[in-house]
Amino acid sequence: MSIWDYANPVKFIRTADHILPWVSGAALLCLVTGLVWGFFFTPDDFRQGSTVKIIYLHVPAALMAINAWLMMLVASLIWIVRRHHVSALAARAAAPIGAVMTVIALATGAIWGQPMWGTWWAWDPRLTSFLILFLFYLGYIALWEAIESDDTAADLTAILCLVGSVFAVLSRYAVNFWNQGLHQGASVMRAGAMAGDTEERVSNVFAVPLFVCIAGFVLLFVALVLLRTQTEIRARRTRALLARERVA
Secondary structure, eight states: OOGGGGGSHHHHHHHHHHHHHHHHHHHHHHHHHHHHHHHHSSOOBTTTBGGGGGHHHHHHHHHHHHHHHHHHHHHHHHHHHHOOHHHHHHHHHHHHHHHHHHHHHHHHHHHHHHHHHSSSOOOOHHHHHHHHHHHHHHHHHHHHHHOSOHHHHHHHHHHHHHHHHHHHHHHHHHHHHOSOSSSOOOSSSSTTTTTTOOTTOOOHHHHHHHHHHHHHHHHHHHHHHHHHHHHHHHHHHHHHHHHHHHHO
């Protein structure tokens, strides 16, 4: 069986119906476990106090904000090359989820940053690129809504997704590109962060529940994309049927 078989909308919906309960249950389990563990059963940091626990929302949301856009990029490239409608609709379905993740990352970052940096916002390279990424999300969603033809909208949003991917990459690696700004470098998702490298390292007492939260956010994203893609497929069918009735 080829992965391209799932470009068939009927097969995709049927498969998603089987997967969704398991993915949703695993997401709920990981999120409840990780958040309760992180917020209630980890100690305060010796420098940041209890504010460090925002990490259990901020880091997973930020990772998913970036990776949601990269998932949209892959789906858009599949649409451009293979013209599979499910891939275009999956990219459309992921956009509002990624936008919400970006808002969560920006909001929790501001709440975390105020007591640490003394300000709610700074024109830091990573913060600025994240804000621009959020604007690209809004533009992507608006472009889908503004164009009546689904195929034309898919083409134009795919191009927008290619351009916006630059800022998705910048959001992930801005601290590495510019050795300035308030935002610290990667301290979890990098080689040596868990062992051997003590500079800017997240202690295991914080990192283990954080990884559980990250797994929960990833599974939640997958579940929501599957659900929203099903909805987009059904909405597209409905529009097609209504158009045929008007012609008849």
